[in-house]
Amino acid sequence: MSRFLFVVPPLVGHVNPTLGVAAELVERGHEVAWAGHHEAIGKLVGPDARVFGCASPELVPRAADLTGPAAFRFLWQDFLLPLGEAMRPGVRTAIKAFQPDVVVCDQQAVAGALVADELGLPWITSATTSAELVDPLSGMPKVKAWLTERIDSLRDGRTGPDPRMSPHGILAFTTRELLGPVDLPHDDVWLVGPSIVARPSTTDFPWEWLTHRPTVLVSLGTANADAGHRFLAQAAQALGRMDVRAVVVDPDGSLSEVADNVLVRRHVPQLDLLPRVDAVVCHAGHNTVCETLWHGVPLVVAPIRDDQPIVAGQVVDAGAGVRVRFSRATSAHLEDAVTAVLDDANGHRKAAGAVGDSFRAAGGAPRAADHLEKV
Structure with missing residues (x-):
């Protein structure tokens, strides 16, 4: 039996693909816990799941006409980078209390990767969208350099791998048939396809x-x-x-x-x-x-x-x-x-x-x- 800690942002589209994976691990006899915004994550993972609460900044609504590089910069500058800073204490507490063997970190919850790497724990990237696998900023070098510098500022002077791309392995919820013939970051990118499991719904429909x-x-x-x-x-x-x-x-x-x-x-x-x-x-x-x-x-x-x-x-x-x-x-x-x-x-x-x-x-x-x- 092993212990797996999933570190996720309070974003439905980033949590849902991991629910089936976590359920499969539990079915096989492993222990699973979650680290993230307690209220938001708790609604998705269910009342019986173990959730370690992490602080989260308020998600500021983006203007409807904000698109392209400006929207990307807004997302990271106003939410994901502050989220990474805010989650770090909670992730540390979760790792100390749960003692996981492996940390599974969403690409947009960089605190999980940064803390796990600092503590010498193996960590796996959860790539819930295939866009990051194809270097979406290749055509925007200034934005790419800006983001790299900002992520590095979260390391407290340490060096390490890109927290969005684990050298230990990347779970990618897609396949070549959709992804296309692109070069992947390294050999340990696992194209497992979508993790689609039934979601309870209280929505009536005629x-x-x-x-x-x-x-x-x-x-x-x-x-x-x-x-x-x-x-x-x-x-x-x-x-x-x-x-x-x-x-x-x-x-x-x-x-x-x-x-x-x-x-x-x-x-x-x-x-x-x-x-x-x-x-x-x-x-x-x-x-x-x-x-x-x-x-x-x-x-x-x-x-x-x-x-x-x-x-x-x-x-x-x-x-x-x-x-x-x-x-x-x-x-x-x-x-x-x-x-x-x-x-x-x-x-x-x-x-x-x-x-x-x-x-x-x-x-x-x-x-x-x-x-x-x-x-």
């Missing part, structure tokens, strides 16, 4: 509303409601003109009048809904993309910021979807894009199915647990 007509789901994820009002309105208009059933996730309730074939919901049970849809329109968030492709469903991707443009590019390169410009997409653009991915003659569904097949073959949570046991 399943009887779905019919034999093609169904399209529109979702911009959990963190983009502020930026998505115009896009959701255009999507609702486009789908209202089509012979489909459309489900539009509108957390803020910004949509008012929609066509009869468009169902607007503040929340949906996404994992339960995906096997019953024929296309997904989304922001190219890594989790939504992987959950969609797992079911062989093609995508219309409209990336907003952060890793989303890279993930969107991977979807298009794999042939599994069509890309539109988030800030300029009109209802006409979206109607054309949805029509294209629904047309099997274009091959998007076949390509999405091939990526989904690769995900299941990669092994997911059990394969990830295999690697962690070997560490």
Whole structure:
């Protein structure tokens, strides 16, 4: 039996992929604990999990029009770097109390890697998005140098490896079929595919509303409601003109009048809904993309910021979807894009199915647990 400490940020998309891995380790008789924001993490890992609380700065909302390098710099400067500083005492306490054999550190919770490395513990990177594997800052050398300098400032004068890329191993929740033929950081990058497990949901859904007509789901994820009002309105208009059933996730309730074939919901049970849809329109968030492709469903991707443009590019390169410009997409653009991915003659569904097949073959949570046991 071994002990594994997962160090994660208070971000749903970074915690969910690790839940299946942790559950698999527990099933095999190992002990698992978590370090992170107690309230946020506790809601996701369940009441029976052991959670060591860490301080966390308040996540300052980003302006809806903040994209590109400016959005990346804002994310690190105003949240992730302060998060790294704030979490360090809590991570130290967790390691001292739990005495883990291995620390599994999310790429955006750098405190885990910095403290584990300082204490001489083996640590593994959890790469919940494939964007970091392809050096997203290669075209922005000034931003890359700035971030490296800021991360180094957290080391208190010590030297060490990049806390986002463990030399001991990187769990990457993707496969070559989506990632593409890129050079990986080193040989110990384990492409285990998505770790998709059932998530309890209390969200009601009118399943009887779905019919034999093609169904399209529109979702911009959990963190983009502020930026998505115009896009959701255009999507609702486009789908209202089509012979489909459309489900539009509108957390803020910004949509008012929609066509009869468009169902607007503040929340949906996404994992339960995906096997019953024929296309997904989304922001190219890594989790939504992987959950969609797992079911062989093609995508219309409209990336907003952060890793989303890279993930969107991977979807298009794999042939599994069509890309539109988030800030300029009109209802006409979206109607054309949805029509294209629904047309099997274009091959998007076949390509999405091939990526989904690769995900299941990669092994997911059990394969990830295999690697962690070997560490």
